[in-house]
Amino acid sequence: MAVTVRIPTPLQRLTEGKEVVEGPAGTMINLVKELDAKYPGLAERISEEDKIRRFVNVYLNNEDIRFLNGAETEVKDGDEVSIVPAIAGGVGC
Amino acid sequence: MPNAHDIILSRNQIDSIVAHAVSGLPNEVCGILAGRGNRVFDVIPIKNADPSPVGYFMDTSQQIRAIRMMRKKGLNQVGIYHSHTESDALPSAKDVELAFHPGPAYVILSLAGLHPELKAFEINKGLVKERFIVIDRNLKATEGVDDV
Numbered sequence: 001m002a003v004t005v006r007i008p009t010p011l012q013r014l015t016e017g018k019e020v021v022e023g024p025a026g027t028m029i030n031l032v033k034e035l036d037a038k039y040p041g042l043a044e045r046i047s048e049e050d051k052i053r054r055f056v057n058v059y060l061n062n063e064d065i066r067f068l069n070g071a072e073t074e075v076k077d078g079d080e081v082s083i084v085p086a087i088a089g090g091v092g093c
Numbered sequence: 094m095p096n097a098h099d100i101i102l103s104r105n106q107i108d109s110i111v112a113h114a115v116s117g118l119p120n121e122v123c124g125i126l127a128g129r130g131n132r133v134f135d136v137i138p139i140k141n142a143d144p145s146p147v148g149y150f151m152d153t154s155q156q157i158r159a160i161r162m163m164r165k166k167g168l169n170q171v172g173i174y175h176s177h178t179e180s181d182a183l184p185s186a187k188d189v190e191l192a193f194h195p196g197p198a199y200v201i202l203s204l205a206g207l208h209p210e211l212k213a214f215e216i217n218k219g220l221v222k223e224r225f226i227v228i229d230r231n232l233k234a235t236e237g238v239d240d241v
Contacts, residue, residue: 009170009196055193057153064153084157087139087173089188089199090121090148091180 001077003031008085011046015039023081028058029071031081046083047071055086099225100172100198100213101132107228109136111209114176114202117141123149125156126172126200127163132229133171137162148187149175172213174200181205182212184221192216198224 002022007015015021021039023031029050036043046056051071058065059082065073075081106126113122113136124138137159140152163169173194177185182203184192192199195217203210213224 008194010194055191057157059153059157082157082160084153084160085193086153086191087123087125087151087156087194088143088149088191089175089185090145091177091185091187 003075003077004080005031005035006080006082008083010085011042011083014041014045025075025077025079027071028052028060028065028073028075028081031075032071055088057084057086058082059084098215099131099227100126100200101227101229102126103133104228104230106133106136107211110174110200110202110211113138114178114204114209117144117176118204119146119178120144121146121149121176121178123151123173123175125159125163125170126174126197127159127166127168128171129168131171131198134168136174146178170194170197172198172200174202177201177203177205179205182210184214184216189216189219189221200226 003025005021005023007019007021012019023035029047032043032046047053052058060068060073060075061080113124121141123141124136126133127137128134139155139159141149142152143150182201184199198213199216200213211226213226215222215224
């Protein structure tokens, strides 16, 4: 059993077009690094200096990991992780 | 005949985007256009988590609920809409900088003029290209798509 990771469309070109990939249990940042070893370029799109990027939302099952333990959140076998790029913009100041 | 780069909406869907934008004044509003191909089946208003007259940030929990609902219904994110309250329906520098989704159309509704103005764009790696909006009088919403 592994952790299921849902990849958003903009990043699927890095995962050979796969919408769902699997990775090992451990901390969230470790999962991102392990996935990057298989799908190079993924980690830098999701994280920066071992933290999740501001405009990337990462959900562990139904919880935003910002409200858990951020990049250090523990992920177990059977969990589902969803990576969801933020949608933001506007006129600006 | 619409082509693959157009975005196809019904009059009612456009009216509902306008109504959402007006209800959110003086702040910008935002939402997702769910559908298949380039046809919109549902307008899904999403809470602006950072309400302001000059910006929006989609509430992430509502965004992910919308994504899951679309997945369940076999729908895709055909478009992403937001309003400009005091400026034209053109992508701002901020819109371009924060456009992380190259696939869906970025639909902008301006309430700055006498009449609402709606335009759609493809934004990919800083490049902006306008997409035509086609109004389909026969387009029906899917049944049973819940609000988020």
